[in-house]
Amino acid sequence: MDLKQRIIEIASKLFFRNGIKGITMSDIAAETGISKRTLYENFSDKEQLLEQCILTHSERGDAEIARLTESADNVIGVLMRFHSMQLTEMWSVGRTIVRDLKKYHIALYKRIEFWQREKIFRFIPLLEKGVKQGLIRNDIPFEIMLWLLQRQFKMLMEDETIPAERYSFDDFIHAATLSAIRGIATPLGVEKIDEIFKQKNKKQ
Secondary structure, three states: OOHHHHHHHHHHHHHHHHOOOOOOHHHHHHHHOOOHHHHHHHOOOHHHHHHHHHHHHHHHHHHHHHHHHHHOOOHHHHHHHHHHHHHHHHHHHHHHHHHHHHHHOHHHHHHHHHHHHHHHHHHHHHHHHHHHOOOEOOOOOHHHHHHHHHHHHHHHHHOOOOOOOOOOHHHHHHHHHHHHHHHHEOHHHHHHHHHHHHHHHHHO
16 A cells, blocks of 8 residues: 555544544644655645545445445345445534534635545446336336435435434434335345345344
């Protein structure tokens, strides 16, 4: 791993753990074991480094989606797992990151929103595979399906009125997954969803 990539790895952990505002370039340099001068030779400022951290994270997500699409024997299971992973990540770190982006890095926040709109199509091969497996409905345009899922993620990240004090994180995961995935599933797909939740409840 070269120095630039190591800086991105360490900075990403710091940003996701502590938020953006609370981390300085001095913190990142110290954690990486380099001087601030070396850090600024690789990244002109904190926002450029932050942007590279987010891009790297996004590219890894793209690679994981491609891998899951290729290997998926049951698209419903993959969609539920990925949906749950995304919600978990957004709930634990995403909301803080989004708040800091909107308040202190609005130009970068707008660029990220544009990337997300463009990347919505990366899930289409997975949905197409689900249709072939008889698990995903083919009477709703994929773009609309994905737009609705994206809006759900955005709402959970940004809406300050979510009643988090009355419901556990697992309650949100369960309800969000049911409303999102069940709504695009065929009757066979719904059976698969019920089986997955039944197995999950047995393990608890």
